[in-house]
Amino acid sequence: xxxxxxxxxxxxxxxxxxxxxxxxxxxxxxxxxxxxxxxxxxxxxxxxxxxxxxxxxxxxxxxxxxxxxxxxxxxxxxxxxxxxxxxxxxxxxxxxxxxxxxxxxxxxxxxxxxxxxxxxxxxxxxxxxxxxxxxxxxxxxxxxxxxxxxxxxxxxxxxxxxxxxxxxxxxxxxxxxxxxxxxxxxxxxxxxxxxxxxxxxxxxxxxxxxxxxxxxxxxxxxxxxxxxxxxxxxxxxxxxxxxxxxxxxxxxxxxxxxxxxxxxxxxxxxxxxxxxxxxxxxxxxxxxxxxxxxxxxxxxxxxxxxxxxxxxxxxxxxxxxxxxxxxxxxxxxxxxxxxxxxx
Ligand SMILES: [Zn+2]
Numbered sequence: 401x402x403x404x405x406x407x408x409x410x411x412x413x414x415x416x417x418x419x420x421x422x423x424x425x426x427x428x429x430x431x432x433x434x435x436x437x438x439x440x441x442x443x444x445x446x447x448x449x450x451x452x453x454x455x456x457x458x459x460x461x462x463x464x465x466x467x468x469x470x471x472x473x474x475x476x477x478x479x480x481x482x483x484x485x486x487x488x489x490x491x492x493x494x495x496x497x498x499x500x501x502x503x504x505x506x507x508x509x510x511x512x513x514x515x516x517x518x519x520x521x522x523x524x525x526x527x528x529x530x531x532x533x534x535x536x537x538x539x540x541x542x543x544x545x546x547x548x549x550x551x552x553x554x555x556x557x558x559x560x561x562x563x564x565x566x567x568x569x570x571x572x573x574x575x576x577x578x579x580x581x582x583x584x585x586x587x588x589x590x591x592x593x594x595x596x597x598x599x600x601x602x603x604x605x606x607x608x609x610x611x612x613x614x615x616x617x618x619x620x621x622x623x624x625x626x627x628x629x630x631x632x633x634x635x636x637x638x639x640x641x642x643x644x645x646x647x648x649x650x651x652x653x654x655x656x657x658x659x660x661x662x663x664x665x666x667x668x669x670x671x672x673x674x675x676x677x678x679x680x681x682x683x684x685x686x687x688x689x690x691x692x693x694x695x696x697x698x699x700x701x702x703x704x705x706x707x708x709x710x711x712x713x714x715x716x717x718x719x720x721x722x723x724x725x726x727x728x729x730x731x732x733x734x735x736x737x738x739x740x741x742x743x
Contacts, residue, residue, distance in 0.1 A: 467719065467740075469713075471719070471740060472713060472719040474499060474511060474512070474529070475719045475720070475736050475737075475740065476706070476709075476719060476720070476723075477511070477528065477529065477532040477706065478492055478499070478501065478511065478736050479720060479723060479729070479732055479733065479736060480532065480702045480703075480705040480706040480709070481501060481528065481532070481559075481702045482732045482735070482736075483701075483702075483705050483723075483729065483732065484591075484682075484700075484701035484702035484704075484705050485559075485563055485591060485701075485702070487504070487591065488503055488504055488562060488563045488590075488591065489501055489502070489503060489504070490502050490503060490504045491735055491739070492735055492736050492739035493508065493739055493742075494739045494740060494742055498510050498511070498512070498513075498514075499511040499512065499739065499740075501528060501559075503562045505562060507558075507562065509527075509528060509556065509558045509559055509562070510527055510528070511527065511528045511529055512527055512528070512529035513527045513529075515527075517530065519548040522554045523553065523554055523633075523635070524635070526554045526555060526556050526557075527556060528556050528559065530554050530556070531554050531555055531556045531559075531702075532702065532703070532706060533554070534549060534550065534551035534552075534554070535551060535706065535707060535710065536551040536552055536684055536688065536700075536703040536704065536706070536707045537551070537688055537707070538679060538704070538707040538708060540672055540675075541667075541687075541688055543664065543667075544660060544663055544664050544667055544690065544692055545688060545689060545690040545692075546690050547690055548690060548691075549689070549690045550689040550690055550691050551684070551688065551689070551703060552684040552686075552688075552689065552698070552700050552703055553689055553691065555638070557635075557636070560638075560641055560643075563590055563591055564588045564590050564591070564593075564641040564642065564643060565588070565590075565641065568627050568640075571588065571627070571640065571641055571642060574588050574589050574590050574642070575587065575588060575589065575594075575625060575642050576588070576589035576594040577594075578594050578597050578598045578601070579598075580597075580601045580621065581601075581605075581619050581620075581621070585597075585621070585624040585625070586624065586625040586642060587624065587625065587642045587643065587645075588625075588641055588642035588643050591699075591701075592682075593642065593643045593699045594642075596681045596682050596683070596699060597645065597681075597699075599681050600677055600678055600681045600683065603677045603681075604618060604674065604677055607673050607674075607677070611671075611673070613671075614671050614673060614674065616648065617647060617648060617670060617671055617674060618647050618648060618674065619647075619648060620648060621645065621646065621647060621648070622646035622647065622648060622649035622695060623639055623644075623645070623646040624639070624642075624644075624645050624646075625639060625640075625642040626639040626640065627639075627640045628640060631656060632656065638698045643698055643699040644696060644697065644698035644699070645696070645697050645698075646695045646696050647674070647695045647697075648695065649695060650666065650694075650695065652665065652666045652694075653666060653692075653693065653694040653695040653696075654692070654693050654694070654695075655689075655690075655691045655692045655693065658692075663692045663694065666694050667687055667692070667694065670687060670694060675687065678697045679704060682699055682700070682701035682704050683697040683698060683699050683700065683704075684697065684698060684700045684703055684704065685697055686698075709722045709723045709724070710722065718733075720733050
């Protein structure tokens with residue numbers, strides 16, 4: 401147990417320090433995101449000599465020479481997105497220096513709009529790169545996260561609307577019924593959310609039958625599908641898309657209603673078995689946000705994929721290192737590489 405705890409702590413430190421270098425985890429919003437605004441055009445282009453040198457050493461992948469750290473990060477984000485939304489993302493395109501995710505509908509969503517944004521601007525107007533930027537920690541956390549470190553709270557609404565429905569009526573047409581605790585709730589049927597939610601509760605009910613104490617953190621559910629804006633904002637809550645759930649309501653669960661001390665006390669006792677079941681099924685936990693929301697889980701398979709396949713990048717290794725090497729993923733890798741080579 402101690403060794404496992406230590407391992408998780410080390411993992412978390414790795415993830416957090418990695419973020420700090422790039423995104424300024426506990427920084428003020430002025431410097432937040434300073435690393436993301438480098439336009440592709442401004443990255444140093446290797447000279448022809450450099451390209452020749454490297455491609456001689458590694459002639460099976462002649463794109464390595466011009467692959468910047470930005471490109472590698474972008475490609476890893478795009479692979480996580482394609483794995484997470486397999487029936488909705490049709491391809492990747494690069495045009496005029498921008499990278500686009502092409503949806504099945506034919507619409508294109510820009511990966512990185514190259515705008516410099518502070519934290520509030522990212523919340524209000526995130527592109528896909530902003531959404532993927534903060535690494536969601538899959539390992540356990542002991543202390544509430546700090547500053548603006550809210551992995552998952554920054555969301556790209558173009559993608560959500562494409563996948564789950566672009567209006568209240570379109571979303572409601574996608575809702576499916578899920579039986580939970582002898583009641584019926586509605587979740588979005590697109591992208592397997594309703595199915596994943598049913599799987600979560602089958603597992604949770606198994607755990608509860610062995611450990612009754614866990615039931616007190618789950619039932620009665622506080623909120624499922626509910627078309628509304630986030631408190632204090634004009635942005636749609638993820639409950640509006642039918643992809644989020646609030647477990648049993650306790651007054652100290654939410655950062656607007658509780659002090660950090662109260663939030664920490666709640667984090668201390670919250671059963672991690674519940675968190676593990678949700679994460680295994682593609683959901684992230686609001687307990688891993690500095691602006692904590694401890695009863696809240698939402699379906700964000702792209703962030704779970706990015707976290708699950710995270711590996712320290714090694715020079716000379718392919719950018720998709722750490723991701724599963726299957727026929728399916730290699731097809732996606734090829735689509736992404738082709739798009740970058742076209743640009
Ligand atoms: Zn919620």
